[in-house]
Amino acid sequence: MIREKIKKSIEDALKKLEIEAKEIHLEHPEDLSHGDYSTNVAMVLAPKSGLKPLQLAEKLKSDLSKGLQKGGFIEKIDIAGPGFINFYLSPEFFNESIKEILERKSDFGKNDLGKGKKVIVEYSSPNIAKPFTIGHLRSTIIGDSIAKILEFSGHQVIRDNHIGDWGTQFGKLIVAIKKWGDEKKLNKSKNPVKILVDLYIKFHKEVEKNPKLEDEAREWFKKLEQHDKETFSLWKKIVDWSMKEFNRLYGRLGVKFDEILPESFFEEKMREVLEEIKNKKIGQMSEGALVIFFTEESHLPPLLVQKSDGTSLYATRELATDKYRKEKYGKDIVIINEVGSEQKEYFKQIFAAEEMLGWFKKGERVHISHGLYRLPEGRMSTRKGNAVWLEDIVNEAVKRAGEFNREVAEPVAIGALKFNDLKRESKSDIVFSWDEILNLKGDSGPYLQYTYARARSVLLKAEQEKIKPSTIYHLPATDPERLLYRFPEVVERAVREYSPHYIAIYLLDLASAFNSFYNEIKIVDKNDPDSPYKVALTQAVSIILKNGLWLLGIQTPEKM
RNA sequence: GCUCCCGUAGUUAAAUGGAUAUAACGGCUCCCUUCUAAGGAGUAAUUGUAGGUUCGAUUCCUACCGGGAGCACCA
Secondary structure, eight states, rough: HHHHHHHHHHHHHHHHOOOOOOOEEEEESSSOOOOSEEEEEEHHHHHTTTHHHHHHHHHHHHHHTTOTTTTTSSSEEETTTTTTHHHHOOOEEEEEEEEHHHHHGGGGGGGOTTTTTTEEEEEOOOTTSSOOOOHHHHHHHHHHHHHHOOOOOOHHHHHHEOOOSSSSSHHHHHHHHHHOOOOOOOHHSHHHHHHHHHHHHHHHHHHOOOOOHHHHHHHHHHHHTTHHHHHHHHHHHHHEEEEEHHHHHHHHTTOOOSOOOOGGGGGTTHHHHHHHHHHHHHEEEETTTEEEEOTTTOOOEEEEOOOOSSOBOHHHHHHHHHHHHHHHOTTTEEEEEEEEEEGGHHHHHHHHHHTTTOOOOOSSSEEEEEOOOOEEEEEETTTTTTOOOOOHHHHHHHHHHHHHHTTTTTHHHHHHHHHHHHHSTTTSSSEHHHHTTTTTTSSHHHHHHHHHHHHHHHHHHHHTTTTTOOSSSSOOHHHHHHTTTTTHHHHHHHHHOOTTTTHHHHHHHHHHHHHHHHHHHHHSSTTOOOHHHHHHHHHHHHHHHHHHHTTOOOOSSOOO
């Protein structure tokens, strides 16, 4: 890659001056008028060299310029500001890069950072009998994109959906069904999950008046863990009702999993884990429960792995899950959990426990966290009944997108929702707003889809006019060209930091550069000798947009 | 009380310690006889406060202020 070439030549130039450099910083200036690459070495190393930054920059420049040849990849080198050395790439370079994009097509941007690496990405993980809300959407969308980016970078990826189908909440739900519900009604209902959630909310209201209900719920969960026949079949029904709804949503979102191993799958495997914890003397009994304590420096609170009534907890299932995964996928497996940031401390506990057990080394367990969706008035909560259901949002989005174009309303609406989550760094909270989440203009998914459709339409016209794309002619470097070749770098950064938003922001820049280009000139023009080159450029833009949007899980309709 | 995260134009966000802090929405002005106006061009407006480190700080450190999250039998 060009980046490495420039770095190497800077290194050589420094060596000649006998200056040692730990790391050479090479970046893209924010402003395209400052060139394509820029380095600050002259400023960083000036004190060491005994020269002023500008003097050192001059010396380096004169040496670097010697290596420039006609027809090479670098057109000129400039010194600017307090001592930046700026590199301007040549038209020949841009020609080559477009050629490469047209040749590699959907493979362009791939890298081998993940060669030979196996990774499980766990995301979405909704809870049975709870609404699939806007909150789960974040994990689903970000996780799906991260899985795609990892795959694009050569990792072997296993997508896992760890459905929450076990735990005390089922005790609560069963109490509520028995007391206030009607199984026949539930069976017939089109929306059984809504009824279940209402029952769940009712339980939490009633429990304030009558705390004994909690004990009843715990009893029912215990019955469930003992596989009481009637209880078990009721539980099974509840799971089926919910899964039907989840699968309908996954279908619409275009999200797939390789493996769906719900918590209940690990039910039998928990005893083994508890024994291992006891045998390795990692846990101890405290107030009748089995608890893991951590070192004082870690500042971590103790982790409960078995309740005093002998039943399991979320953490128990988590540990059993990871043990199973390790056994199934081999010792070098990396496990990533895409889960909300409110579980940050909890995951630290889990990772610490798994290290103590000798299962995983540092870096083999990763928690990618995201902030939560909040309402202007506070937190969303199933119990309070103020959560926003995802299906309502998707339907509303499709309605709004349909006002522009009915045919592509669904992919455009989904694209808008996904992009809204992926365009930002995921750690901060989002205050829910219909206008923000359903934004179809400006910095949005539909903007990118629109730009793609526009590029495709240009290409169609070029075909009709029989203008074949060619990388032989060239213009002075245009803005879109100066962004196109960066795509692989952006992908690499997104993998390294598990951050799809770098791709999202990059695509916006590229699309905006292309749209300006499009507006200023005519691309398809028989009388223009540069037209074939402009067509090739357009084709390259369409390829990058398609690849980039694919990594974000966003569809690219040909027309809209 | 302890731990963690976040404070950037009116709003929502971006920015590997770099140059004049970048976009979008909203506001105001323009551009459809032209390959898609879900578009383009222009315009005004921003780093919570006080210190420190640095040639250079939105970014790193300290304190404070404001918002959010978590902290033993929920998931």
